[in-house]
Amino acid sequence: MKTFLILGAGTGGTMVANKMAHELDPQEWRVIIVDKFETHYYQPGFLFIPFGIYSPGDVIKPKRDFIPHNVEFILSDIELIEPDKNRVVLTKENKVINYDYLVVSTGTQIHPDETEGMTDDGWHENKFDFYTIEGATALSRFFKFWKGGRMVLNITEMPIKCPVAPLEFLFLADWFFTERGIRDNVEIVFATPLDGAFTKPRASAVLGDILGQKGINLVPDFNIGSVDNSKQAIVSWDEQEVEYDLLVTIPTNMGAEVIDRSGMGDELNYVPIDKHTLQSDKWENVWVIGDAGNAPTSKAGSVAHFMLDVLIDNILRHMEGLDPLPKFDGHANCYIESGFEKGILIDFNYDVEPLPGKFPLPGFGPFSLLKESAANHWGKMAFRWIYWNILLKGGEMPFESQMTMAGKWA
Amino acid sequence: MSLLETVSLNEEGFMTDPNEWTKEVAVEMASGEGIAELTEDHWKIIEFCRESAADSGAAPTLRQITKGTGISTKELFALYPKGPAKKVAKVSGLGKPEGCV
Numbered sequence: 022m023k024t025f026l027i028l029g030a031g032t033g034g035t036m037v038a039n040k041m042a043h044e045l046d047p048q049e050w051r052v053i054i055v056d057k058f059e060t061h062y063y064q065p066g067f068l069f070i071p072f073g074i075y076s077p078g079d080v081i082k083p084k085r086d087f088i089p090h091n092v093e094f095i096l097s098d099i100e101l102i103e104p105d106k107n108r109v110v111l112t113k114e115n116k117v118i119n120y121d122y123l124v125v126s127t128g129t130q131i132h133p134d135e136t137e138g139m140t141d142d143g144w145h146e147n148k149f150d151f152y153t154i155e156g157a158t159a160l161s162r163f164f165k166f167w168k169g170g171r172m173v174l175n176i177t178e179m180p181i182k183c184p185v186a187p188l189e190f191l192f193l194a195d196w197f198f199t200e201r202g203i204r205d206n207v208e209i210v211f212a213t214p215l216d217g218a219f220t221k222p223r224a225s226a227v228l229g230d231i232l233g234q235k236g237i238n239l240v241p242d243f244n245i246g247s248v249d250n251s252k253q254a255i256v257s258w259d260e261q262e263v264e265y266d267l268l269v270t271i272p273t274n275m276g277a278e279v280i281d282r283s284g285m286g287d288e289l290n291y292v293p294i295d296k297h298t299l300q301s302d303k304w305e306n307v308w309v310i311g312d313a314g315n316a317p318t319s320k321a322g323s324v325a326h327f328m329l330d331v332l333i334d335n336i337l338r339h340m341e342g343l344d345p346l347p348k349f350d351g352h353a354n355c356y357i358e359s360g361f362e363k364g365i366l367i368d369f370n371y372d373v374e375p376l377p378g379k380f381p382l383p384g385f386g387p388f389s390l391l392k393e394s395a396a397n398h399w400g401k402m403a404f405r406w407i408y409w410n411i412l413l414k415g416g417e418m419p420f421e422s423q424m425t426m427a428g429k430w431a
Numbered sequence: 432m433s434l435l436e437t438v439s440l441n442e443e444g445f446m447t448d449p450n451e452w453t454k455e456v457a458v459e460m461a462s463g464e465g466i467a468e469l470t471e472d473h474w475k476i477i478e479f480c481r482e483s484a485a486d487s488g489a490a491p492t493l494r495q496i497t498k499g500t501g502i503s504t505k506e507l508f509a510l511y512p513k514g515p516a517k518k519v520a521k522v523s524g525l526g527k528p529e530g531c532v
Contacts, residue, residue, distance in 0.1 A: 178493070178494075214514070216514065216517075242513050242514050244508070244514070246504065246505065246508075257508075258504055258505055258507075258508035259508045259509075259512055259513065287495075288492075288494045288495055288498050289494060317489075
């Protein structure tokens with residue numbers, strides 16, 4: 022009996038379990054998936070919790086509901102991965118699993134404690150993250166009674182999970198405070214280490230204009246070094262200060278600690294991989310899906326989904342003694358909520374930055390690229406259903422994994 | 432500025448061919464970025480970035496630079512004010528760091 026082991030039952034790992042349970046012969050293979058938590062979070066939904074659009078119940082389901090019956094689910098933390106010995110040691114009872122193939126899908130977590138002063142005083146009182154269920158719900162309670170002041174949203178350093186989420190947060194905040202009738206009492210500031218609103222030039226220009234129209238102040242090239250809690254200010258490495266009444270932070274993002282413990286990661290605990298085949302640089306039977314790897318693309322569920330078919334094909338090819346194909350192009354597809362029941366959609370890959378056009382059907386849509394529309398908003402809201410019911414189970418989506426130029430205006 | 436006319440730059444001012452880089456180009460690039468003099472520590476960082484890029488094909492991130500050179504983030508910002516990762520990449524004749532996705 023051979024073992025196909027998956028570490029992490031988030032978006033990527035769950036999709037791989039569903040696909041492999043279908044592809045592999047149960048007489049020959051056992052498929053095991055390990056995760057330390059029982060609960061699956063629909064992470065894109067965290068964004069909506071502070072504004073009362075979603076409640077925690079909307080984003081939580083048991084992981085077991087999405088794991089096929091012929092896959093063994095082990096609830097445990099991972100002590101150590103030993104890729105040279107093809108084995109993994111679990112925390113629970115120090116159980117050792119020897120594997121033939123390993124898929125690492127241990128994801129990305131936030132580390133607010135990487136910034137001096139961030140978690141000392143007032144953490145989740147007037148300083149919040151919204152990348153955890155705890156942060157998002159604490160912020161939702163804070164917003165219920167807030168009368169206004171200076172809200173600063175700060176990105177600590179790149180890369181971050183879902184690089185458009187901070188912009189969505191700002192747009193939704195503008196809408197939320199307007200609806201509550203307190204927009205005039207709130208100053209919204211966006212302090213970012215980037216030189217503009219976003220990482221890619223054309224999208225940055227469009228999104229920067231929208232920030233301006235909504236009266237959101239951009240502070241570019243701001244690299245936070247510490248928080249001065251007595252002054253309520255964030256301080257950059259080159260000693261600029263930005264004062265806040267409410268700080269919303271996107272903390273440093275890092276891969277799982279077990280990657281570091283196992284000596285498998287880079288300086289941010291991401292596993293180095295071939296960005297086109299998704300195979301580990303060092304171990305040919307180790308493969309990585311989603312934000313656990315160091316591929317220079319967005320760390321987002323849509324990307325994990327676009328990686329899936331390439332990853333599965335390449336693993337199956339490897340099992341047959343064939344070389345992997347360099348077919349992953351860095352494709353990312355992101356709905357950006359822009360408030361007032363509108364949204365923007367961007368579609369891009371390693372080589373092509375987000376461009377205007379229509380998606381997925383060229384010329385027709387129904388979604389508009391790099392432009393605000395109501396359809397884009399409803400696409401985003403429908404996506405939660407698609408995520409729970411189709412995507413996690415490895416179902417077919419009506420478009421290819423690779424990005425297409427059809428329907429885009431270069 | 433004559434020296435910079437001999438190398439190819441992209442629209443954001445990064446060199447497109449690291450082989451065209453020389454120490455003299457670095458000095459010119461640095462002065463364009465508001466760095467009047469390149470000290471020993473400046474050079475230590477440049478050398479690390481050139482070696483790192485020769486290995487990986489991409490300009491290193493801030494964290495890779497601090498880890499690789501032992502120079503603290505604070506010092507790095509003093510040496511290359513504002514955006515050190517970008518500035519160092521420019522002065523070292525490399526493309527824009529890939530961390531921004």
